[in-house]
Amino acid sequence: MRAAGRWAAWALLYLLGAVAFTWPMPQHLADAVWGDRFDTWTTLWLIDHLHGRLMSGDWSETSQAILYPLGYNLWSFGHVGVQLVGVALMALGLPVVAAYNVLNLLAFTTTGLGAHALGRRLSGGDAGGLLAGATFTFNPYTYGEMAAGCVELVAAGLLPLYALSLVRLSDAPSPRRAVVAGLTLAVIGPFNWYYTAFAGMFTGVFWLWRLVTPSATRAKTLTLLPLAVLGAALTNAPLIPKVRQETPSRVEISAESFSEARWRDAMTLTDGSVPLQALTEERMESADTMQVVINSTSLQNLARGGFPTNPLESTPGRLAWIVGLVGLAASGRRGLPWAVFTLGFTTLTLGPFVQLDATPPLPEWSSHTPLPYYALYNELPFFAKAYRPYRIGVLSLMCLSALGAVGLAALSDRARWALAGPLALAMMSQPLWTGAADRALADARHPEAYAKLNDAPPGAVIELPLLYQPATPANARFQYNQLAHRRPMLNCNQLIRRTDLARFRDYVSQNTLLTFALDLGRAQPPYGFTWADVRALKDQGFGLILTHTALPEELAQLAGDQEHADRLRQPAWDMLDAAFGPPVLDAEGLRAYALPEDAPAEGEVTSAGHAWVDLDLHWDSVTLHLTLLPNEEGLALPLGEGATRLSMWALRPEAAPGEGSLTLVVGDARLPLPTTPGAWTRLERTIPAGVTSARLIAEGGPARLRLSAVQVERAGVSP
Amino acid sequence: MSRLTRALIAAALGLFWFWGGPAEQLAEDISRARAEELRSEGAGLAVEVILRAADDAPDALPRGEEALALAEHLRAALQHEDHTARWSEGALALLDDDQRAAVKLGADRPPLPPSRSNPRTPAELVRLVELLSAQVGAVSNPPPPPPDQDPLPGLSPVARARGLLALVEAGSPPLTPAQARAIQAAALGGVRAHEALYAEVSVILNTLDPSLLASLPRLGERHDPNRAEAALAALRRRGG
Numbered sequence: 001m002r003a004a005g006r007w008a009a010w011a012l013l014y015l016l017g018a019v020a021f022t023w024p025m026p027q028h029l030a031d032a033v034w035g036d037r038f039d040t041w042t043t044l045w046l047i048d049h050l051h052g053r054l055m056s057g058d059w060s061e062t063s064q065a066i067l068y069p070l071g072y073n074l075w076s077f078g079h080v081g082v083q084l085v086g087v088a089l090m091a092l093g094l095p096v097v098a099a100y101n102v103l104n105l106l107a108f109t110t111t112g113l114g115a116h117a118l119g120r121r122l123s124g125g126d127a128g129g130l131l132a133g134a135t136f137t138f139n140p141y142t143y144g145e146m147a148a149g150c151v152e153l154v155a156a157g158l159l160p161l162y163a164l165s166l167v168r169l170s171d172a173p174s175p176r177r178a179v180v181a182g183l184t185l186a187v188i189g190p191f192n193w194y195y196t197a198f199a200g201m202f203t204g205v206f207w208l209w210r211l212v213t214p215s216a217t218r219a220k221t222l223t224l225l226p227l228a229v230l231g232a233a234l235t236n237a238p239l240i241p242k243v244r245q246e247t248p249s250r251v252e253i254s255a256e257s258f259s260e261a262r263w264r265d266a267m268t269l270t271d272g273s274v275p276l277q278a279l280t281e282e283r284m285e286s287a288d289t290m291q292v293v294i295n296s297t298s299l300q301n302l303a304r305g306g307f308p309t310n311p312l313e314s315t316p317g318r319l320a321w322i323v324g325l326v327g328l329a330a331s332g333r334r335g336l337p338w339a340v341f342t343l344g345f346t347t348l349t350l351g352p353f354v355q356l357d358a359t360p361p362l363p364e365w366s367s368h369t370p371l372p373y374y375a376l377y378n379e380l381p382f383f384a385k386a387y388r389p390y391r392i393g394v395l396s397l398m399c400l401s402a403l404g405a406v407g408l409a410a411l412s413d414r415a416r417w418a419l420a421g422p423l424a425l426a427m428m429s430q431p432l433w434t435g436a437a438d439r440a441l442a443d444a445r446h447p448e449a450y451a452k453l454n455d456a457p458p459g460a461v462i463e464l465p466l467l468y469q470p471a472t473p474a475n476a477r478f479q480y481n482q483l484a485h486r487r488p489m490l491n492c493n494q495l496i497r498r499t500d501l502a503r504f505r506d507y508v509s510q511n512t513l514l515t516f517a518l519d520l521g522r523a524q525p526p527y528g529f530t531w532a533d534v535r536a537l538k539d540q541g542f543g544l545i546l547t548h549t550a551l552p553e554e555l556a557q558l559a560g561d562q563e564h565a566d567r568l569r570q571p572a573w574d575m576l577d578a579a580f581g582p583p584v585l586d587a588e589g590l591r592a593y594a595l596p597e598d599a600p601a602e603g604e605v606t607s608a609g610h611a612w613v614d615l616d617l618h619w620d621s622v623t624l625h626l627t628l629l630p631n632e633e634g635l636a637l638p639l640g641e642g643a644t645r646l647s648m649w650a651l652r653p654e655a656a657p658g659e660g661s662l663t664l665v666v667g668d669a670r671l672p673l674p675t676t677p678g679a680w681t682r683l684e685r686t687i688p689a690g691v692t693s694a695r696l697i698a699e700g701g702p703a704r705l706r707l708s709a710v711q712v713e714r715a716g717v718s719p
Numbered sequence: 720m721s722r723l724t725r726a727l728i729a730a731a732l733g734l735f736w737f738w739g740g741p742a743e744q745l746a747e748d749i750s751r752a753r754a755e756e757l758r759s760e761g762a763g764l765a766v767e768v769i770l771r772a773a774d775d776a777p778d779a780l781p782r783g784e785e786a787l788a789l790a791e792h793l794r795a796a797l798q799h800e801d802h803t804a805r806w807s808e809g810a811l812a813l814l815d816d817d818q819r820a821a822v823k824l825g826a827d828r829p830p831l832p833p834s835r836s837n838p839r840t841p842a843e844l845v846r847l848v849e850l851l852s853a854q855v856g857a858v859s860n861p862p863p864p865p866p867d868q869d870p871l872p873g874l875s876p877v878a879r880a881r882g883l884l885a886l887v888e889a890g891s892p893p894l895t896p897a898q899a900r901a902i903q904a905a906a907l908g909g910v911r912a913h914e915a916l917y918a919e920v921s922v923i924l925n926t927l928d929p930s931l932l933a934s935l936p937r938l939g940e941r942h943d944p945n946r947a948e949a950a951l952a953a954l955r956r957r958g959g
Binding site: 298299300303304305318321322325326327328329330331332356357407410411412415419 | 722723725726728729730732733734737738742743745746749
């Protein structure tokens with residue numbers, strides 16, 4: 001009972017530490033999440049989707065809710081155990097965002113407890129437990145994983161527990177302890193295959209350590225340990241085919257895999273800008289392989305050990321390295337094995353070749369000198385599943401934590417607490433004093449307009465622009481927003497997997513309406529599709545095309561140089577209006593078109609007939625991201641002869657709701673242009689005959705204005 | 720020596736390594752090592768300028784014809800620079816889309832915003848461009864450029880804009896409309912090559928009045944790169 005109370009107290013401490021470490025997320029538990037990456041939105045979707053299915057007794061493996069009508073195998077997401085914990089939290093009544101955030105807080109708590117148990121065992125007291133728990137839990141690596149939506153984090157605490165089970169087995173080998181070790185390893189599997197592979201790596205080095213260390217228990221340990229692993233493998237045997245399904249087979253790597261030319265090519269693919277027809281298997285494999293080097297730790301990041309914005313650059317971190325140094329200094333030879341482990345695992349985080357910094361290409365000398373990871377990746381079965389080398393840093397962290405605990409064991413009780421207490425406090429509060437906590441939370445509430453689709457005609461959804469990679473945050477949220485309208489949809493974030501991308505390519509490329517929808521924000525006219533393909537989609541169960549006439553400013557900012565991919569230009573709107581208009585919903589930035597019940601059997605819709613040209617406003621491109629400061633007379637728009645319509649995307653960056661307005665002055669007429677506060681808004685106005693110039697005026701509020709895709713349609717001009 | 724003493728010495732060494740400067744110095748050295756490689760590719764001069772600027776030693780910057788030559792190399796060379804370094808975002812401003820693709824990180828994910836903890840903010844970085852431009856401006860002033868002629872040919876748009884603005888700030892004779900237009904076009908061209916996330920340049924598009932040019936915000940000046948406030952403001956707007 002006393003032991004239970006003590007562990008409950010430690011759990012509370014780690015929970016408090018998690019609250020501090022993740023602050024200000026706990027302040028927005030139900031409406032915001034850390035990071036704005038597609039992983040987060042995908043995981044939120046999956047937890048909610050699974051909850052709905054399980055509550056309704058649907059146990060089928062495939063979902064039609066995304067990648068409709070092809071369907072998606074839910075095993076492909078991996079880490080089922082994690083999702084089930086999230087489902088359980090939802091079953092308790094938490095909304096999905098709160099469940100996700102609580103899952104994160106619980107992950108930090110259980111991770112702390114797992115490492116605490118290991119540290120306590122190695123140091124013989126709770127001070128060592130605290131130091132190990134804090135080191136393993138509160139560091140740039142775990143922070144980065146949380147902010148990237150990588151919920152593998154939930155299983156992190158199982159790694160030190162597994163290490164503890166091996167230590168116990170080694171200290172006093174018995175079949176019972178071997179079973180415990182095997183079961184612990186088996187439990188990691190359903191939670192996360194990365195960490196399963198990492199546990200396997202640790203098993204190997206632990207076995208070797210025992211092999212070279214004379215002891216009375218050596219023979220028995222060396223026998224029981226493989227049996228424990230075998231038991232775990234047999235326990236998870238039914239899941240192994242699912243693992244193979246989850247991650248496509250990896251191709252061999254070489255220095256040529258990471259050449260500058262291949263890097264550039266991979267970038268265009270992951271930006272979703274390579275034409276669909278050009279997505280060959282070889283090209284997809286090449287881009288996939290590039291992940292290995294992108295996800296490798298550079299020497300520069302290793303030296304800094306800071307809290308980088310990009311989680312791929314994260315390392316165990318400064319304080320963890322200091323803990324390891326302290327532990328090694330205090331423990332002497334006893335800590336040496338853990339130090340060697342740390343060195344080895346950290347070497348693996350460097351990936352196949354040494355990278356000085358995060359910029360390709362590889363240094364010439366580096367490409368001739370492969371690191372151990374290279375051989376292991378190419379030669380060792382299953383090792384290639386760990387194709388994100390930086391994540392092996394979790395093993396470095398575990399060994400640093402253990403090293404710290406072993407070091408404390410050599411000190412007096414007073415000295416232990418004097419070291420462990422302040423270090424743990426510093427670790428828990430790191431984001432607050434390093435500035436990482438200043439980063440943004442992402443608003444996780446669904447736009448309210450999606451709920452209004454309940455009244456729209458039935459049918460599955462195609463949301464535009466249709467991208468085959470989650471190249472922009474706005475697009476990556478489409479799948480998450482499926483939870484708001486609950487209709488099956490073609491859009492899917494999981495196309496980052498090349499096997500799924502190939503299925504998507506084959507499906508989309510045989511329908512002209514889908515190829516029209518693909519990357520529509522960046523595609524240039526002429527556009528076109530056939531009515532036969534519209535009918536085909538209707539027959540397959542599609543009912544709606546969703547578009548966006550307003551896009552939140554912060555999402556546009558996060559999209560960086562892909563910002564324009566989210567904004568459809570006027571010829572596209574004309575096509576949609578001509579074929580499917582009027583929209584069945586046009587509210588709060590969401591516009592929905594219904595696929596007609598009676599589409600013609602033949603014929604096509606094209607952009608011919610509309611002559612839209614980019615307006616010459618003295619700058620080179622209409623996709624400039626400038627903030628304009630019009631003077632009192634407004635911004636001159638030289639429409640030119642024969643202008644009939646004007647269209648643009650506009651943003652008033654500093655305007656609060658109801659503050660001021662945007663007006664188009666055309667001759668004597670003043671045409672109001674309603675913009676959505678805090679959002680890029682699509683605007684379109686008819687120009688009276690004979691008018692050759694107009695002015696744009698921001699009145700009654702901040703004058704600052706941003707424009708994009710300013711286009712004018714001129715009569716008598718060939719499109 | 721007791722184990723506690725050893726532990727404390729180790730802790731002190733660790734603290735010194737990470738917070739005393741050696742870690743950053745090593746990171747800088749790594750950048751220099753990369754620069755050495757680039758030197759062999761003929762781009763080392765430009766990289767040297769960057770490194771000198773990064774060292775906050777503007778006096779060490781080259782002058783005269785050398786500065787112009789370096790500026791010409793800059794655009795080609797910067798694509799190889801480490802974009803996580805503190806001065807690299809300014810360098811990114813000089814690149815076109817293809818070049819930036821070569822230095823972009825995170826192939827399977829959209830770029831993340833900069834943060835206060837990760838000093839990608841452009842203020843220091845653009846300082847590099849300013850320094851170089853100022854040097855170029857010093858070369859070209861005096862004498863004042865002839866009317867209707869770009870006084871700083873061969874430079875990247877941002878460098879040219881900064882150089883021209885430097886002329887204005889240095890009290891150069893008022894610009895002609897053509898020169899003002901050149902500044903405007905240069906600034907716009909420079910911003911075009913700038914990632915939206917980092918670019919915030921205010922321009923006055925409907926006037927060529929030189930007096931207004933003096934009120935232009937400096938290139939690279941923009942709102943807080945950290946979007947925490949923006950996101951929280953969005954929450955508030957929606958009643959959160």
